[in-house]
Amino acid sequence: MRAKDILLVEDNSDDIELTVMALKEAKITNPVVVARNGVEALDYLFRTGTHAGRASADQPVVVLLDIKLPLLNGIDVLQRMREDERTRRTPVVMLTSSTEQADIVRTYDLGANSYVRKPVEFENFVVAARQLGLYWTVLNESPEPPA
Amino acid sequence: MSFLGSLTIGRKLTSISVLSSVTALLSASAAFLAYDVHTFRQSLTRRIATEAEIIGFNSASPILFKDAEAATAILNGLTAEPSVRAAAILDLGGTRFASYSREGAATPLAAPAGLPLTSQQFGPQGLLVSVPIQFEGRAVGRLLINAESRELRERQWRYAGIVAIVLACSFVLALAISRVVEKTISGPVLDLAATARRVSDGKDYTVRARPAGGDEIGALVSTFNAMLERIEGQNSDLEQARTELEKRVEARTRELAASNKELEAFSYSVSHDLRAPLRAIDGFSKALLDHCDASLDEKGRHYLQRVRAGTKRMGDLIDDMLGLAKISRKELTRQRVDLSAIAERVAAELAGRDSGHRLRVVVEAGLTATADSGLVEVLLENLMGNAWKFSSRKDDPTVQVGRVNGKGRVFYVRDNGAGFDMAYADKLFGAFQRLHSDAEFEGTGIGLATVQRIVNRHGGRVWAEGEPGKGAAFYFTLEGEA
Numbered sequence: 001m002r003a004k005d006i007l008l009v010e011d012n013s014d015d016i017e018l019t020v021m022a023l024k025e026a027k028i029t030n031p032v033v034v035a036r037n038g039v040e041a042l043d044y045l046f047r048t049g050t051h052a053g054r055a056s057a058d059q060p061v062v063v064l065l066d067i068k069l070p071l072l073n074g075i076d077v078l079q080r081m082r083e084d085e086r087t088r089r090t091p092v093v094m095l096t097s098s099t100e101q102a103d104i105v106r107t108y109d110l111g112a113n114s115y116v117r118k119p120v121e122f123e124n125f126v127v128a129a130r131q132l133g134l135y136w137t138v139l140n141e142s143p144e145p146p147a
Numbered sequence: 148m149s150f151l152g153s154l155t156i157g158r159k160l161t162s163i164s165v166l167s168s169v170t171a172l173l174s175a176s177a178a179f180l181a182y183d184v185h186t187f188r189q190s191l192t193r194r195i196a197t198e199a200e201i202i203g204f205n206s207a208s209p210i211l212f213k214d215a216e217a218a219t220a221i222l223n224g225l226t227a228e229p230s231v232r233a234a235a236i237l238d239l240g241g242t243r244f245a246s247y248s249r250e251g252a253a254t255p256l257a258a259p260a261g262l263p264l265t266s267q268q269f270g271p272q273g274l275l276v277s278v279p280i281q282f283e284g285r286a287v288g289r290l291l292i293n294a295e296s297r298e299l300r301e302r303q304w305r306y307a308g309i310v311a312i313v314l315a316c317s318f319v320l321a322l323a324i325s326r327v328v329e330k331t332i333s334g335p336v337l338d339l340a341a342t343a344r345r346v347s348d349g350k351d352y353t354v355r356a357r358p359a360g361g362d363e364i365g366a367l368v369s370t371f372n373a374m375l376e377r378i379e380g381q382n383s384d385l386e387q388a389r390t391e392l393e394k395r396v397e398a399r400t401r402e403l404a405a406s407n408k409e410l411e412a413f414s415y416s417v418s419h420d421l422r423a424p425l426r427a428i429d430g431f432s433k434a435l436l437d438h439c440d441a442s443l444d445e446k447g448r449h450y451l452q453r454v455r456a457g458t459k460r461m462g463d464l465i466d467d468m469l470g471l472a473k474i475s476r477k478e479l480t481r482q483r484v485d486l487s488a489i490a491e492r493v494a495a496e497l498a499g500r501d502s503g504h505r506l507r508v509v510v511e512a513g514l515t516a517t518a519d520s521g522l523v524e525v526l527l528e529n530l531m532g533n534a535w536k537f538s539s540r541k542d543d544p545t546v547q548v549g550r551v552n553g554k555g556r557v558f559y560v561r562d563n564g565a566g567f568d569m570a571y572a573d574k575l576f577g578a579f580q581r582l583h584s585d586a587e588f589e590g591t592g593i594g595l596a597t598v599q600r601i602v603n604r605h606g607g608r609v610w611a612e613g614e615p616g617k618g619a620a621f622y623f624t625l626e627g628e629a
């Protein structure tokens with residue numbers, strides 16, 4: 001059986017590359033699927049638009065969601081996910097450079113599982129990614145999607 | 148007078164008019180009566196004296212001839228004079244020779260001792276007239292006539308009656324007149340008083356007193372109305388100014404809120420947008436070091452390390468700036484704050500930071516202020532952190548936290564560390580301003596800027612004193628100087 005996807009919703013290509021690199025360095029082998037904006041992320045999750053033909057019905061093991069995104073922002077995506085039966089229980093980690101109190105409170109209210117500030121230094125980033133990856137792929141058995 | 152004082156103006160006017168009319172009437176009647184009594188007495192005396200003259204002349208011969216019968220007959224002629232009560236003819240020795248008395252008047256008439264032969268006087272019995280009886284120029288006896296002033300008394304009663312009636316009439320009249328007068332004088336005054344009461348009770352300056360005629364009261368009423376008009380005008384001016392001010396304050400508040408929002412948006416985008424490229428620089432430098440190690444020489448590796456140190460520093464600067472902005476935006480909630488407890492906590496935290504550093508911290512007990520406890524903690528962290536940092540090279544580093552003069556509102560944090568040159572004292576509180584190099588003491592230069600901002604938020608003041616090599620003291624207040 002193939003390992004479930006990690007969905008990375010991020011528009012900055014530097015951050016995408018660094019995140020993928022950090023996940024690899026943290027020995028997390030799940031395939032990383034990248035969505036570059038909120039609409040694309042929702043398309044992937046709900047198998048619509050460009051992702052209409054996605055084979056697996058599995059939801060990603062974790063969604064790493066940036067807040068500041070083109071089109072729909074991370075908070076909008078999170079809200080849509082929590083409103084839908086299929087993605088209601090999918091783990092979501094807000095991954096952002098902001099420490100705005102309002103953002104943190106807002107995303108927890110909407111049902112984010114975790115909030116991680118992207119550290120500037122790469123080492124710290126790797127540590128954070130490792131912790132994240134371990135937590136969500138190994139330690140945390142996410143609930144099965146409803147049949 | 149005091150009882151008059153408590154009366155209403157109307158009552159006062161009535162009393163005054165009644166009192167004055169009664170007084171005038173009474174004094175006029177008294178004068179008139181006195182005059183009347185006087186003239187009446189004069190005419191009575193004249194009449195009786197004439198009568199006595201005639202009778203005295205006629206009774207000379209009866210005395211000489213000792214004819215008492217004739218003398219009595221002569222005296223009986225007095226019946227015609229109703230006012231005569233009694234009369235008597237006496238010889239020179241004072242013995243009664245003949246006498247007359249009107250029925251009813253019992254007491255026989257006698258001459259009081261020492262009464263001159265010729266005399267006319269009023270006594271309690273009425274008028275007593277005495278005339279000598281003469282014969283050939285020689286006195287042979289005397290005639291006494293006592294006339295009653297009953298008529299006079301009757302007259303006096305009549306007068307009193309008339310005066311009483313006139314008095315009653317004039318009283319009623321005075322009352323009626325004063326009623327009318329009251330309407331024209333006290334009416335406007337009462338109206339004025341009622342208006343004044345309405346103004347003072349209801350703070351309603353739009354009311355006006357009813358205009359009264361052209362007299363002093365009328366002038367008073369129109370002055371009062373003019374005064375009300377002015378007050379009303381001033382009030383509306385004031386009201387207008389206030390609403391204008393309110394509008395301005397509202398507008399300013401809106402502007403302020405807007406610029407606050409902008410600032411918030413700015414710091415948000417700073418935290419997002421400035422950090423992302425930094426992360427890329429640092430991340431790819433690291434990737435270069437890790438993955439392309441073979442194609443790098445020592446120099447290349449060194450440069451990459453410098454690049455990474457620079458990005459770390461810039462990341463710190465951004466964080467500090469955001470922290471400073473956060474303090475400006477944070478809502479200020481004032482409450483009783485125990486500065487001593489917070490300082491002790493900070494001291495414990497500092498002691499835990501570096502065990503090799505034997506810092507002595509002396510915190511005065513009972514330091515309290517009404518302030519935001521979170522911000523006060525940040526403030527003390529910075530001031531005490533500085534004191535700790537800049538005294539770390541001393542043998543016996545000591546930090547004191549206390550209050551100037553042991554009371555009052557000026558607090559201080561003092562150390563015996565590196566100190567600073569007072570010439571640069573005003574530079575201390577600027578953001579990223581430092582008086583010591585990074586090599587001497589590490590730091591960004593954001594601590595005192597933060598302290599300044601916290602003190603400003605509280606409406607207080609902060610200033611510093613220092614001497615190179617001796618130490619520094621930072622003073623602050625947390626309440627506006629009222």
Ligand SMILES: Nc1ncnc2c1ncn2[C@@H]1O[C@H](COP(=O)(O)OP(=O)(O)OP(=O)(O)O)[C@@H](O)[C@H]1O
Pocket residue numbers: 529533534537562564565566567575580581582583589590591592593594595596613618619
């Ligand atoms: N207790 C002190 N004794 C001597 N100099 C001081 C003291 N406190 C502050 N200064 C001087 O004022 C400068 C500004 O202080 P500030 O706290 O703002 O910055 P910092 O301590 O250097 O850095 P940061 O607090 O941001 O880590 C310091 O660099 C130092 O030169």
Ligand SMILES: [Mg+2]
Pocket residue numbers: 529532533590593594595
């Ligand atoms: Mg400092």
